[in-house]
Amino acid sequence: MAGDILVGSIDFGTTYSGWAVMFAHEFESEPTKGFVKTWHSGSSIITEKTPTVVLIQPGGKELEAFGYDAENRYKELIEQDEHEGYYYFQRFKMKLHKQLGDKIDLNMTLADEMGRKLPAIDVFAMAIEYLVDDMHDAIKDRMSGVIEKSEVHWVITVPAIWTDSAKQFMRKAGEQAGIDDRKLSIALEPEAASIFCRHLSVEKRVDTTNVCIASFPAGTRYMVLDAGGGTIDITVHEVQANGAVKEIQAASGGGWGGTLVDQAFEKLIIDLVGKRVYQDFKQESPDDWLDLWRDFELKKRTIKPDKETKVVMKIPESLREQYKSKFQKTFKEAVESSSYAENITFVADKMKFDAIVFRKLFDVSLTKTIQHTEILMRDPAVRQIKAILMVGGFSESPMLQDKVKSCFRGIDVIIPAEASSSILRGALIFGHSPTSVSERVLKYSYGIAMYTAFRKGEHPENRYEMTDSGPKCRDVFDKHVEKNQIVKVGETQVSQTYTPTSKNQTCIPFRIFASELRDPKYTDVGCKFIGKLEIELTDHDGDLTREINVNFTFSGTEIEVSAKDVKTGKSEKASINFLG
Template sequence: MTTTKRLLVGAIDFGTTFSGWAYSFKHDYDLDPTKANIKHWLSGSGNLMTEKTPTCALVNPDGKTLKAFGYDAENEYRELLDRGDDKMFYFFKRFQMKLYSKIGKGFKRDMTIEDELGRSLLAADVFGMSIKFLVEDMLKHACKGIEGLIESFEIHLVITVPALWSDAAKQFMYEAAEQAGICKEQLTIALEPEATSLYCRHVHINKPGDIGDDSIGTLPNGTKYIVINAGGGTIDLTVHEAGSEHTLREVKPVSGGEWGGTMVNTEFENLLIRLVGRTVFEKFKDEEKEDWLEMQREFEFRKRETNVDSEGKISMRIPTSLTDLYNNHTQLDLRTSLEFSEYAGDIELKRGKMKISNEVFANMFESSVTKIVDYLTSLLFDGLLKEMRVLLMVGGYSESRVLHRAVTEALPGIQVIRPDEASMIVLRGALIYGHNPVLISERILKYTYGTNYTPLFIEGIHPHDKRFKSKDGKIRCRNVFNKFVTTGQTVKPGETQLTDTYFTPSRRQKAMLFEIYASVNENPVNTDDEGCFEIGRLRIEFDKERHTRNRRDRKVTLTMLFGETEIIVEVEDKCTGKKKITTIDFPWK
């Protein structure tokens, strides 16, 4: 992987709740790898500036072009609501998580996602439009004043994804980016925990409240540490080992689950339902979308900043439209109702504000925090992790004081490091990875990879139900898993390369089709075993020259290159030297 032409590297963090971009030039990277130019987004509500914008897309009625993204999408959608024109447009919110929820159901190129009104568009179109906006917005700022001084081929883009995403999901992002006009040669998909570690290996980060020299950047070579990347949708946990010259290696493959900050938002909705009833709440969401959007935006900031140990209650604006809907529907006064409810003393209404006790507010985090803490503590019983003494917390949800305190209290023997601006660490690390991808020295394979082949049938080894007579007249066994690498195996980017040789059984064979499989099992026997699944196909056509026609046992080699965030496959016809090189193309329908 060459990086000599990467004069400008841009990074896109496409998150469940918030998204953003950053860029750096090579000369800046050479002077200071941690330097990054990051956009500050204006919310439109007052003068609030943030380093990320909500992952919201407002799509024009044609379903093919983007009207606005982020805060602008929210604000323009509110204006459409005022005019009653909202049903003509598509408004998508937190749609990355909607994609993630379909990962286990299989990917299809015609897969759709629903907007806030339940209407569907092609997922690739929505992601493609959004990526295009973020990239163009980033390049507009990066190339201001230097137009013509940098060629398009000198620009490289990095898009970060959760490490929990499957190979098919990563390829979906590649194809969405290509749809946005980004050629694959200028694009890298980076795993969020790796980008996180790369940045933190370059900086000095003290543990809050300590006067010491403990940081990820100063850890001795060989030190293993846990990385928890807490986002809005998913929680990624992995183990890295500090290497020399700011490098790192993956020690334990990623794990985690859907326990991110959006679980807290769901609990907030459930709380409102308990306060006003489902009918009133659904009517509020349906008819007063502008107020609901503003309420969600305010809660998002309270979720991160609130310290539930502080005195007093957490105060939030409650829309008049919600209290009016409740009063009209029940013929009761919401303020009075609360005084006689189970939340008496914990939630009260005063001067257009809803004041929530620390206990009730903390309870909204309980489900998410409990799952995260339980999983972390269970990992520490693992033989590999029981000696861990450092945990690095990053991602937008890590900025929550509630989550940070819970993790720190649950792991008394672990030093929990949470850098400033934890939500921006992934972007900064992605730039470092884009400039110098060789800093990732080793990765751990999530699956066993191999091909489907038909060897000669061996009695006592192969099952009889897979026995058949092939065109060459020999008795063979179908659907045998020919293993290349094993799950849990350590691979090195650019180095781990395995080759196997195949022969054509038929004299008049015109082509050879390779079916690539993955398995969660260490030693799969057959490709149709439980836990095995096809991940791609590669076909090579044979030339028709006379000296190669009608030849049995034609030699063909298949080489698989591991260690990158995608698998590269090369097939070579040894008779002619003809090669076909590709990355795995998942067989979506």
């Protein structure tokens, strides 16, 4: 990345997104100094990230607005009765949170809040392009000269628990947004946060444990708990002698972030008014629906485990009228006849919740997060950790902070003052210094489907196939690396050799599989197809002994494959296509 005047980072979150930049000279003097854009809601709210909301013009090709601007513009359009045909997307990033083998492809679509569909890649790309252009506009205002797009290296962060295909989808979206492939890196969110906190002084913290990750000596292990709106992402890092960190526990977690709290609140409203009334309210009064959720977001951020005062929320008249029209009962009667009657009252236009009701909205998210962390703690390697580093926007929730501190009392809990922007800031450091992470633990075993000599009695008869090079057993998993193996970032792994099976072959297709098993035998048992590549056989001569050497390299967050035709000496590099 030498020669890049500055690095820009994009944290594209489920609920909130933002960008940050840092010039090369700033990185040299103070790595944590990056500039993080602040966003204005149009009222009194100023935040370091803006809602991940995309408003697209009728026709589905042009962005109308992003973030707070998209929320406000959509409300304007509704008031003017001009919103028909516009697409309004939010919280769509979770569409990429899949299990190994679940299909992600460039043709998949996203449904907006009103059920209208567009290609997912277009929605992601429009959002990223907006953030890129917004950064260039801001830099232009701050400087007399113009920064060319070719002078910026971009880093887009993704959850560590994402599959390889989801990471590649994000790269493709970045490229469609106009970022040069050579000027784009993908960083893992918890790693970016960890890198940032390794550079932080003890003063820049909100907790009082007086523990500072930057002062940890080599060999110290700590857990990174990255709690976002969509995912909870947990990894364990060990400090290296050179100041870099190595991963000692593969990333794990799930979709247990702050949006689970939102789902619990939505369920509460539906319990009160019924699904049909809620859907009609959302469709027919989207401006009031937006107001209700903005109000809830503010209340969600401030609820505390020891809070006993009531939480008060205004209930839009349109929702109350929808309910009355359908059931011929008032909203007050709906509350009084519900299972929440003891803990919720309705007066005038306001619903008053006992604090316990709001705290219970966090139950599923907190329970799943703590249970998973407790399982991880049973691993001897994890039991040695000195601290838990809490980062990500949801880590700013007093409810989550209290739960983690109370459940793991013997371990220091560190929460940086910039918990929500620590990923953005760490991604800037990663962009300037990609070797900040030296080793990574593999989540899966990776291998290639191959033919091997058929051995009667050992191989099943239904796998028998006669080829030009003799009887073969097909679909054998040829393991390159195995689950939980530690790989050095950027270093080539063991080279494997392959030969053609047919005299007429002009290329060798390699089908790549991943498995949660350590040592799978066949690619159709416990394995998932994740991508493919083809190596052309130049100077084709039908030689069945012709050798192709193939290497896997785990370069940062993505997998590169190099192949060398031993006969001609020609080398090729290929990126695995995880998107089919």
